[in-house]
Amino acid sequence: MTLVKINAITVPDDSGDELARRFAARAGAVDDQEGFEGFELLKPTDDRSVWLVVTRWRDEESFQAWVNSPAFMHGHRSAAERAGGEAPQRPVGVHSEVWSYEIAGGSPGRG
Template sequence: MASVVKINVLTVPTEQREVLEKRFAARAGAVENADGFEWFELLRPLEGTDQYLVYTRWRSEADFEAWMAGSMRGAHGQEGEARKPAATGSTVWSFEVVQTAAPRSTDAAG
């Protein structure tokens, strides 16, 4: 079974960038213990766009769906918090991992 990747594309106005990054920093640990969770990265745009990418990798679609149905709501502070969203738009892209590569290990004694 291939892992799945979910990329949440967040449109974030310049004045909200710091707010978004602080909120993600504050949620550290919220997804890491989810069953089937494999990886998370928050990607800040360098130039030409106002879109952040929230990259998560999951063992399966079912694991992602289970997290969405349960723990994700708490991770995003929706439990009674009435605060303005940092993003003005959001789109989720879904992918299946078909190839991966990692750096080759180097032999220091070599």
């Protein structure tokens, strides 16, 4: 069973590019985590201000192991903090919620 975790992040209009840049700087950071199956950062194409971080996991235990890992804590610090500097003056997102789903149906598409 694949578990889907969605982090819905509300981002001010002038901060979306910075959010994408920060995610690009961490690309691949979770790829080797046991039970990790995939990741997408979804940018709104309408007037919404909520970006979606969609991850797929083998199970809840795999997701929780990552959330409680040093790699998670390291990856959620800013690039400046990871390099030994100060945290940014303000976070990119102003609100965030994590949603949890399991796949109940669908289609593989034609690719």
